[in-house]
Amino acid sequence: MSIHKYLRERFFPHIWCAGCGHGTVLNGLIRAIESLGLSRNEIVMVSGIGCSSRITGYLDFHTLHTLHGRALAFATGIKLSKPELNVIVPMGDGDALAIGGNHFIHAARRNIAMTALVMNNRIYGMTGGQFSPLSGCGMTATTAPYANIDPDFDVAALATAAGASFVARTTTFHVKEMIDLIRQAILHDGFSVVEILSQCPTYFGRKNKMGGAVEMLNWYKERTTPLGSKAKQNDPSLIERGIFMQVDKPEYCSQYEKILQKAQSANSQTKE
């Protein structure tokens, strides 16, 4: 298996810090795409702004690196314009759910067929370690020196409530699971969300005394559990991984095809 063909190697080395989880996401993503046998020409990857967003530049697809929080809005224009394209939208947690929160819930509500990857490192890395809406209460960040009092979102519950028809969570420790979930999300005909917990040892780890990348990956191993496991019953503070929502419901572009047919049959009946 050659995953190198998916990389724009002339643009390496990448900008991510040593120990960052985003490279693992990049690896999992291209392995999922490889396993699906998709042509590079049919994939459009749209990102916003932040550490996560740089993933698009390194990948040999049609890539669009947009504005902070707006990736899903750009992606919606691409998808509705050319529904045959496979649209994948990697975002950071602040990108997707703070500045981009409105676009996130509306893309989910429309159930437009694209795959949103939320690379959740619980911090604004590129700007130097400020807290995000996923940091959680009690955590420390460069803008929460006394401890964060902003509660966090549950991305899976939010996406499900907003109407996403495929919702999953995994981590950069569980790479095989990540590949499988991204694969299923891409195959899903509707708006799919995969939240990937991705370590930021440089800021989140350092600010919260969680150690380096290895310790943070171990934390993912020990503090997460498969959905519906007995471990969760024994320890409700564990974070669940797996597929939270998977349902068939009308997809936006398919519904628009019906509007096109309706409008065009009206056209043939009534000549202006």
Add this chain to the structure above:
Amino acid sequence: MPGAVRFMQGNEACVEGALYAGLEFFAGYPITPSSEIAEQLSYRLPRQGGRFIQMEDEIASMCAIIGASLTGRKVLTATSGPGFSLMQEALGFAVMAEIPCVIVNVQRGGPSTGLPTHMSQGDVNQARWGTHGDHAIIALTASNHQDVFAITVEAFNMAETFRTPVVLLFDEVVGHMRERIILPQPGELALVERLRTSVPGGVDYHPYLPREDGRLPMSDFGGVHRYNVTGLYHDMWGFPSENPKVVHGLIRHLVDKIESNVDNIARYKAYYIDDARTVLVSYGASARSALHVVESARRKGQKFGLLELQTLWPFPHDIVGEAVGRAKRVIVVEMNMGHILHEVRKALTNPSNVFLVNRLDGVFITPTDIRQALRLIEGKGI
């Protein structure tokens, strides 16, 4: 064969012009006084296979049309003041990434929510400088429905020619007024189509390497060329770069491709200019009242003229200087506190001859308003 004679709103004339130009994709968000454009296109576009989407806000609308443009479609959004404010960030992205698109702003009274159903021309400088950073922009306007149609077609043509966003700055009076229009026949107005690269698949394609004539052939997303598009400074592959030479080259290119074509982009109408001693300079709905004043003055033998501007940005200083430089008096008629006034003054060697006649209360400026102001300027009292 002459085209169909119709009676419609200015907003509808804009829709007709956009469809004539080949519009295939619209994204928008409801806002007075532009909503009729979205309403009409939600009905018209799917009938001819085009696509319409109502987004969650104006930010998303502007982003969605940029995305659709990258797939090779001619795209439009329409809004008014507050919505235009929200679009500024993505408008700057379209400038930087050189994405052809057309943005209609049917101006209403501002700032803030202002006067949603009333007339203003207060967004002229926002169209020029609303997004951050040095850049160039094209902004066009028109005073009547026939011209709204034609200038809308021009907007699409310029967006493709210069790979840039083009702003159509209409106003509430033109947008909502109904009047007669003769719809041009297919082929009557020239159309500029997307310039696509002739580089075959497998050969290195440079999306941001201008040809000798300055144009940059595009490749549709989904096609054989996979490349990167970013709002960061970028090299000829579209990959982010902080190299000072690359940065300098790109900002010069973005500005020069428009500013050095100011004469090609300039659209205007000159009425009785040649021997005019008093020249009115106006645009949009205000130019209708200005023309009325000029024509009635001419009937009395007074040497009045009108320069009606249709291209506001890039401002055609040389053309304006040439057209009105010999006049004894230049009167700028606009419904704001003097956006174009300053440009006209810059264009003239004697700016003290340039006066502003305006109205700021949401009420459309009438010929009587202009005449009363002229009496004051001429020292004749009220």
